[in-house]
Amino acid sequence: NAGVTQTPKFQVLKTGQSMTLQCAQDMNHEYMSWYRQDPGMGLRLIHYSVGAGITDQGEVPNGYNVSRSTTEDFPLRLLSAAPSQTSVYFCASSYSRSDTQYFGPGTRLTVL
């Protein structure tokens, strides 16, 4: 199993550009989440999904969209990048709501 994979590893955007961060898992997990981690801070939940076709907002959803068309994939879209979105983004998945989360290696995003 590859576990949770994220692409790209690094990305530099200009203000106003849009892009999609990719996340995939091959563990047949129902639950998937996106977090961002700013320097010196913990992980803050952006969006999460409890299964294909079902998504919900987390703590900091503004400026981000998600969709979950398959169990495996959970892409995160930045609609119009802003410098405040400079962060490290982690995708996570878990088998059930009582299960622990498996995290991807992260995407380091810089918005100029």
Added chain:
Amino acid sequence: DQQVKQNSPSLSVQEGRISILNCDYTNSMFDYFLWYKKYPAEGPTFLISISSIKDKNEDGRFTVFLNKSAKHLSLHIVPSQPGDSAVYFCAASAYMTNAGKSTFGDGTTLTVKP
């Protein structure tokens, strides 16, 4: 208001000694607590968890203690090893809603000196 707090940004201990990392929470709905370990340039990895029906959970060198009345949990690492040097995150969730929707503390950087 931050619902999960790790008040010590950093901790330094000598190899072989005990490391104690602390975490406080404010939301009384939290009933499932986890510790994650994170190395630089990697995603967090699960370390140990505890349900609110327990006050202690042990896994090898790692023990988590939960004091529900004080809304406090701690992670003990005995004996500490240089490979334990990492950032440790405390996380909490309300099982009845979604354990995948965890609230994280800001982390404590542990340095274990040889």
